[in-house]
Amino acid sequence: MGLDLQETFRALKHRNYRLFYFGHGMSLIGTWMQRTATIWLVYRLTQSPEILGNVDFIGQIAGVVLIPVAGVLLDRWNRYRVILWTQVLSMVQALALAALVFTGTVAVWHIVVLNTVLGMINSFDMPARQAFISQIVEDKDDLANAIALNSAMFNGARIIGPSIAGLAIAAFGEGLCYLFNGLSYIAILGALLAMRLTVPQAVVVSPDNIIGGLAEGCTYTYHSLPIRMVLLLLALLSLVGFPVMPLMPLFAGQVLGGGPEILGWLMAAFGMGALVGTICLAARKTVVGIEKVIAINSVVFAVGLIAFSLSTVLWLSLPIAFIMGFGLIAQMASTNTIIQSLVDEDKRGRVMSLYVLSFGGITPIGSLFAGHAAGMIGTPATFFISGMLALAGAIVFAWNLPAWRIAACPIYSKKGLI
Template sequence: MNIRENLQPILRALESRNYRLFFFGQGLSLVGTWMTQTATIWLVYQLTGSALLLGVVGFAQQIPNFVLSPFAGVLVDRWNRRRTLVITQVLSMIQSLALAALAFSGHIQVWHIIVLSLFQGCINAFDMPTRQTFVVELVERRENLSNAIALNSSLFSGARLVGPAIAGLVIAAVGTSTCFLIDGVSYIAVIAGLLAMRVRPRQVLQAQAAGSMLKKLKEGFQYAFGFPPIRSILLLIALVSLVGMPYTVLVPIFATNILKGGPETLGFLMAASGLGALISAVYLSSRSTIVGLGKLIAIAPGVFGVALIVFSQSRVLWLSLLAMFVLGGSLILQSTSSNTILQTIVEEDKRGRVMSLYTIAFISMATFGNLFAGTLSSRIGAPTTLVFGGIACIAGSLYFGRQLPALRKLVLPIYDRIGLLEPHP
């Protein structure tokens, strides 16, 4: 009973049936996704031995997000979100099975991977903002929204822990092809969960449906960048994604050339990052209030930057694993806290557009970071590239920290208006 009582605050969003279906279906699918992520970067590096091409593949995965996400955000505010997710998951399944078929045939080439990465990027441009905003429809009690967002991060982080570790073992045993196949099959779980949900039809306001695409797009940009708390959060996430996140595509270089390991080493490094992320996400799930998350957003990028520098200079596995653990944990502290605050303070009719900008900042800015890091690494080396990224993250952390008191004054009245602050005595 004590264990159940202790877990109840952490898992309170699971009281909603629809969210439970979403949570467990996504869990299985995300494990497969992370297996494919790990198998893809390993396969590209084995085929080419090129840091530049690792960056190109990462660029191909994310550039559609950057181009399409703002338009997707407008449409997400208008479309049926469950139906949109079913379509994106079916298309993602097709992409993974196509990758598996090419790999099993033995004729897969880097250009195949780049083309399929572009296709998946187009899918993700619609899938990610839809997924972010759909959570609001699944949680019956608003006070559980922050818990649901943190649980989503726990789910993502748990898959990030399990997926790469399994991928490393599978690659060593039977090769990358099986990872792609497992990923394709795993989409069945999330599609089944979406179809089993009982979701009330969402009322789309006439103001949301009316107006041209460009007008709505401009309105979303003006709203997001005209309100300092949203603008500052988005810019800090964009900075870390641009200069810090590319470490994920450079990990094979450290696993093979610097740590002298193989696919198991890559799996352990990625799993260490996932473990740190999971622990941070569980911590955020256990919080009873969103008050204080701003301080976490200010501190986490600085910690991330220090860990990035340590990882870049490490030549022993245990220290690299520790640095990866801290990298994963600090990244989730920043991204999940930012997501929670944005979802809480944003106006409902602009939620899709703001979350599409969040997707651009968190995911798509890594597009240019991957390409830049791959190019820079081929000239000055991966370790030096990550050192520069770490220094930039520390600088961004310090700047946001100086802004925090002024931002807090703008956000607290919103929290008070929607009933998230303790009543005044």
């Protein structure tokens, strides 16, 4: 049993990754508290599914536009310093929201503006963190494990954060969640400042202008069939599946007849499933065969979403939310692992920005459509249609797995993975 645990958590033997893991984990609890508080605050202020979708879309679209440009710059800038600055700016954003809520002056337009600022910050922060992992895990055999553990940390926070947020909102209001998130950035800032980096960032030989660098990264990704296929599937699931989260308050309030406590339980169940899925992924010893994991978990999520749309009672919705979380995040973590394993080092920042764009950029568009669809046909019907579309995409991906393997095996061989 001890050997299995050592294998599952082997990336934590690297000091820099260990600092990042625990510091970022504390910060992410605050992030999930803020996310839960924001969707509930908008719902409380407006009671409107359309506005929920619009706020999520407007708040993120500015950042979406910047993500590809950020990828080019991250292959040239010092990613460590970029991450330091994004944490500081995110702290300021959270504390500004806390001040607005505590003073009773918060309005929807405040949330939109500050979410837009956060989206712009995240357009640099998210791909920078993804690309930075390869720099703080010295043994590349442990990279896939580090990515899986990172996803497990993210989803552990997804369990703890919304659970605390649901209780905190009911007892004290949304302001406490924003305050805790602002203060939680102290943990990741301390961890970053304590690091001693020994692995240099790869030197990029690419066009001097941003457009040329962006075109080079997109061309490389397009011509890599394994990376292209997994990114397209991830983009589809982000379009039709991720809007489950911003619409969850509607499901909790209108279908289950609950309040912030029920919302917290649903998001925690989703996060628990995601945590279990990523821990199972961390126990894998090789990336070979992980394409099957992507196909299977895409089906699991899609079927779970269809079943969730048909549920009208909490005791059934909670285990289904667990299944959805398991499927969706295991699929995402597997996609991340494959891309990080296959990508050339000098293009890592650009390709990881496209990875982030495939879910972070597509999700706001999905939220916009889903919010309006929920207003017209209802939240359950919206979830059902989304589940059917996700299932169709998963089946197409699975059907093309033989071609995927033919293209991926030479790259695996070149990198010494097989």
